Amino acid sequence: MIDIEHLKHIYPGSRRQPARTAIHDLSMTVGDGSFCILSGPNGSGKSTLFRILCGLAAPSAGRVRVAGHDMATDAAEVRRIMGVVFQSPAVDKHLSVGENIALHASLYGIRGTELQERMADALSWTDLKDRLGDRVETLSGGLARQVELAKCLLTRPRVLLLDEPTTGLDPASRWSFLTVLRRVQRERGMTVLMTSHVFGEAEDADSVAIMRDGRLIAHDTPAGLRARVGQEVLVIQTRDAEALRPRLAETLGLAVGRYGDELRVDDLPPAEVPRIVEKALNAHRADIQSIAVKQPTLEDVFIHITGKRPAEAGAASDAGGADAKARREGAPA
Numbered sequence: 516m517i518d519i520e521h522l523k524h525i526y527p528g529s530r531r532q533p534a535r536t537a538i539h540d541l542s543m544t545v546g547d548g549s550f551c552i553l554s555g556p557n558g559s560g561k562s563t564l565f566r567i568l569c570g571l572a573a574p575s576a577g578r579v580r581v582a583g584h585d586m587a588t589d590a591a592e593v594r595r596i597m598g599v600v601f602q603s604p605a606v607d608k609h610l611s612v613g614e615n616i617a618l619h620a621s622l623y624g625i626r627g628t629e630l631q632e633r634m635a636d637a638l639s640w641t642d643l644k645d646r647l648g649d650r651v652e653t654l655s656g657g658l659a660r661q662v663e664l665a666k667c668l669l670t671r672p673r674v675l676l677l678d679e680p681t682t683g684l685d686p687a688s689r690w691s692f693l694t695v696l697r698r699v700q701r702e703r704g705m706t707v708l709m710t711s712h713v714f715g716e717a718e719d720a721d722s723v724a725i726m727r728d729g730r731l732i733a734h735d736t737p738a739g740l741r742a743r744v745g746q747e748v749l750v751i752q753t754r755d756a757e758a759l760r761p762r763l764a765e766t767l768g769l770a771v772g773r774y775g776d777e778l779r780v781d782d783l784p785p786a787e788v789p790r791i792v793e794k795a796l797n798a799h800r801a802d803i804q805s806i807a808v809k810q811p812t813l814e815d816v817f818i819h820i821t822g823k824r825p826a827e828a829g830a831a832s833d834a835g836g837a838d839a840k841a842r843r844e845g846a847p848a
Contacts, residue, residue, distance in 0.1 A: 745782025
């Protein structure tokens with residue numbers, strides 16, 4: 516459904532800063548009716564890619580096709596079959612739920628009986644059916660996000676793009692929103708591409724794509740990505756990770772990665788785990804605050820591939836920082 520071929524994007528330079536390549540020769544596909552999570556640290560190029568997919572920016576080179584339509588030559592047809600939920604709210608908080616949806620419908624020429632039918636369909640999965648007269652500013656964050664999704668579904672898109680839609684939501688609201696999104700996506704056979712730093716959101720995805728430094732460095736199923744890290748992961752918390760890392764590596768005879776105040780050893784054979792843990796504790800017990808062995812999660816995959824925790828990778832974005840500024844100013848992100 517989404518086909519990206521040799522995409523490249525360069526932000527032109529100025530007197531204050533040189534030209535910068537935000538995306539380097541990126542190619543990937545998202546299958547029809549699948550759910551794909553796109554992630555990466557700040558500066559990875561995912562915001563630029565999202566802008567290109569939305570039609571808000573034209574690539575410097577390469578091609579993007581959506582449902583067979585070239586975005587460069589048939590953008591109007593792409594927009595007709597696409598819905599977008601941006602990270603920043605795109606509803607008028609002073610209007611009611613019903614007024615927001617009706618206003619969006621009017622932009623598409625949807626009126627009268629058709630509007631009533633589509634509104635009923637778009638709201639059928641939500642908790643908003645009895646809240647149509649409530650102003651959006653009185654709703655919880657999760658319900659306000661449901662209004663945004665209902666707006667998009669009103670036009671019955673075949674492709675839905677979402678840019679970190681759960682940012683700012685509490686865990687319960689996030690779970691509720693994603694449960695609804697996944698159910699609607701499956702029932703309607705929509706193709707969904709969603710950016711996220713929360714890897715709990717990706718466990719149920721069909722595929723996960725990870726970018727770094729403008730390049731696609733991984734794109735696989737969740738199970739396929741976890742297999743890259745191995746069967747078991749050893750995680751050690753210490754007061755001085757930089758000092759302990761080389762000593763621990765020498766003791767174990769294994770590669771040890773450092774991520775902040777955390778040391779990790781990936782791809783441990785299960786049968787060797789007790790011996791390795793005992794060896795680490797016998798030699799460095801005074802330096803180890805905690806030690807744990809676990810099966811790898813998608814967050815472990817992200818750390819393994821990018822060298823950053825998801826929380827660190829998304830910190831500036833969550834605070835309205837680098838990525839948000841880039842979207843406003845057209846600068847690289």
